[in-house]
Amino acid sequence: xxxxxxxxxxSRVRHPAFGDGVIIKIYKAAYDVTFWQYGIKSVGRDYDxxxxxxxxxxxxxxxxxxxxxxxxxILRTYNGIDETTRLGDxxxxxxxxxxxxxxxxxxxxxxIDTFFHKIVMVRDRLRVMEQRINASNLTDEEKVNLxxxxxxxxxxxxxxxxxxxxKEDHFSGTKG
Numbered sequence: 001x002x003x004x005x006x007x008x009x010x011s012r013v014r015h016p017a018f019g020d021g022v023i024i025k026i027y028k029a030a031y032d033v034t035f036w037q038y039g040i041k042s043v044g045r046d047y048d049x050x051x052x053x054x055x056x057x058x059x060x061x062x063x064x065x066x067x068x069x070x071x072x073x074i075l076r077t078y079n080g081i082d083e084t085t086r087l088g089d090x091x092x093x094x095x096x097x098x099x100x101x102x103x104x105x106x107x108x109x110x111x112i113d114t115f116f117h118k119i120v121m122v123r124d125r126l127r128v129m130e131q132r133i134n135a136s137n138l139t140d141e142e143k144v145n146l147x148x149x150x151x152x153x154x155x156x157x158x159x160x161x162x163x164x165x166x167k168e169d170h171f172s173g174t175k176g
Contacts, residue, residue: 006045006058007031010070014051015043022074026058085123086165087116112163119160123171126150 007013011023018035025032030042043050056070094112133146154171161170 005055007052008056008058010074011056012053012074014053016049020053022070023056024071085120085169087113088163088165091116091163116163119157119163122157126153 006026007023009023009026012020013023013033014020015033015035018033018038018041021033021035021041023031024034024040027042027045029046030044032040033043034040091112096110096112096115098108100107130147130150133143133150136143138146157171164170
């Protein structure tokens, strides 16, 4: 399908060689596209051999927040990530402070909601990894071995459960 107007961030395309993808960055002469199977590839803006599955109009400048929202929408559509994970009320507007043991070093401070967002993204990426492992051509034994590592990672992340508002959002590792 030939496209005469520029595509915006979040536009979905189907490339004959790389398959389904989403435009994540726009340059003067090219797009950066994340393809599900091949990762990020640059494709010329004048490329006309792909099918435009969903065109999003190009904007002059896309903010980080707009790009993030487009990515969230894509992940929800393709990976079943559709719940909203909320920070526990007692942590809202709080700060995380890391105090080094060496008194000569500065502390590091960040909003708890920023830290919480990073933890949730780790969880969501682990879920995507699990789905990719399950859908792969690995042997059952290889899948089980990789799943055991992921379960141990979840177990290591249980320390952060205190940040979640709902118990069903908690990490859980191996029991017993």
